[in-house]
Amino acid sequence: MSGRGQAVVLGGSMAGILAARVLAETYERVTVVERDRFHADADHRRGVPQGHHFHTLLLRGTRLLDTLFPGLSDELVEAGAVRTNLLGQARVVLAGHELCRVTTGHTIQLTRPLLDRHVRARLAAVPNVKLLDGCEVGGLRTTGDRVTGVRVAHRTGRVVAETITADLVVDAMGRAGRTASWLPGLGFDAPPQERIKADIAYVSRLVRFPEHARPADQLVLVGAVPGRPRGFILGRQEDDRWMLTVVGMAGDHPPTDDAGLLDFVATAAPADVMASIRAAEPVEEPSTHRFPASVWRHYERLRRFPAGLLAFGDSICSFNPVYGQGMTVAALEADALRRCLADGEQDLARRFHRAAARIVAPAWQLNAGGDLALPEIEGHRPLSVRLVNRYVARLQRIAEHDPVVAATFLRVAGLLAPPSSMMAPRILARALTRR
Numbered sequence: 001m002s003g004r005g006q007a008v009v010l011g012g013s014m015a016g017i018l019a020a021r022v023l024a025e026t027y028e029r030v031t032v033v034e035r036d037r038f039h040a041d042a043d044h045r046r047g048v049p050q051g052h053h054f055h056t057l058l059l060r061g062t063r064l065l066d067t068l069f070p071g072l073s074d075e076l077v078e079a080g081a082v083r084t085n086l087l088g089q090a091r092v093v094l095a096g097h098e099l100c101r102v103t104t105g106h107t108i109q110l111t112r113p114l115l116d117r118h119v120r121a122r123l124a125a126v127p128n129v130k131l132l133d134g135c136e137v138g139g140l141r142t143t144g145d146r147v148t149g150v151r152v153a154h155r156t157g158r159v160v161a162e163t164i165t166a167d168l169v170v171d172a173m174g175r176a177g178r179t180a181s182w183l184p185g186l187g188f189d190a191p192p193q194e195r196i197k198a199d200i201a202y203v204s205r206l207v208r209f210p211e212h213a214r215p216a217d218q219l220v221l222v223g224a225v226p227g228r229p230r231g232f233i234l235g236r237q238e239d240d241r242w243m244l245t246v247v248g249m250a251g252d253h254p255p256t257d258d259a260g261l262l263d264f265v266a267t268a269a270p271a272d273v274m275a276s277i278r279a280a281e282p283v284e285e286p287s288t289h290r291f292p293a294s295v296w297r298h299y300e301r302l303r304r305f306p307a308g309l310l311a312f313g314d315s316i317c318s319f320n321p322v323y324g325q326g327m328t329v330a331a332l333e334a335d336a337l338r339r340c341l342a343d344g345e346q347d348l349a350r351r352f353h354r355a356a357a358r359i360v361a362p363a364w365q366l367n368a369g370g371d372l373a374l375p376e377i378e379g380h381r382p383l384s385v386r387l388v389n390r391y392v393a394r395l396q397r398i399a400e401h402d403p404v405v406a407a408t409f410l411r412v413a414g415l416l417a418p419p420s421s422m423m424a425p426r427i428l429a430r431a432l433t434r435r
Helices: 014-023 059-068 072-078 112-124 179-185 258-266 271-279 326-342 348-372 383-398 403-413 419-423 425-433
Strands: 006-010 029-033 082-086 090-094 105-109 129-132 135-143 146-154 160-165 168-171 193-208 219-222 230-236 242-248 287-297 309-311
Touching (some): 006 014, 006 146, 014 168, 014 326, 059 072, 059 105, 059 326, 082 090, 193 348, 230 271, 309 348, 348 419, 403 419, 403 425
Parallel strands (some): 006 029, 090 219, 168 309
Antiparallel strands (some): 082 105, 193 287, 219 230, 230 242
């Protein structure tokens, strides 16, 4: 530690935890402020509405978490999380094409509460980190063009307000991040935004399978196709439970009653998988979640930004959760923040937001391309997007039989390789020569 004073992280979900872990290497004290209460035995928190739905750690995200918290992935597996070999133990159907089986690495499948408990416990064990839960964020304290603290209200028993002095405040409050709305009141411009209206709804439930009806794979993912903006994920999780998450896009939302939900899944599921789903025994009632639009706030484009403040994670970009990239992008941003802090605090906001934009851009490209490949999704489709989507559709057909192309798709989806790798000479050659 270099003893830079105190950093305050607003938001105690995954992005906030990762930011705090990196800040603890530089600041004498790090305080994480969270609205919800942390309970060791609680299954879910109100502030994580997507926590009831399917979660997995992508290839890149797993590696980064093990860097920030050494041995974490093994610890999670020991606690019951499931390692799945892609594609050896996974069945992935993209745009109606099932990718051929290859080995590209492992993902970790687990419920969100299990992940949160272990990551939060690791952070709490860092000596100079304090977790302050049950607190509502009221606003920022500033001196000139610099943020110098944050006002919070404790909601334990009676409401007690205080101002926490800070040398750096990090907004990791997710989609509800306040930075964009705070800036105009501080005399700064709000960031320009990009939006893709996906109008998604999820219905998820944990189930168990009788031995005779267990799926052949540990993970089944079937994506939407034009004319059927529906899909689902079925994945094994801890305690031999399976999470079934059913997705409907562009307003075509799944129902929550048992019969209606099964009929909805049947429009997308292969026959053998559907037979297993019909035989499943529910563990809990269905949970729902709505996601109106992907939003990217371009802080890197602002000419002026207050010193002592950073946006982070979903407060910068909130992705379509269908692609499962939010936690991995947050881990990449934490790694970028570590490098920025190593170069000092001078012009930190500009340097970090530019670094974050370079991380967000390829993931946004994947999300936007996937969404706009569906004619049901509203959005502008310039010629470049239409040409790329036609090329990707061709590669998806080839990936049914070509392990090199299939592995490339998974590496790109897992953020191990940039989207441009799908235009690499050996992939381009396959696109031109394979039937």
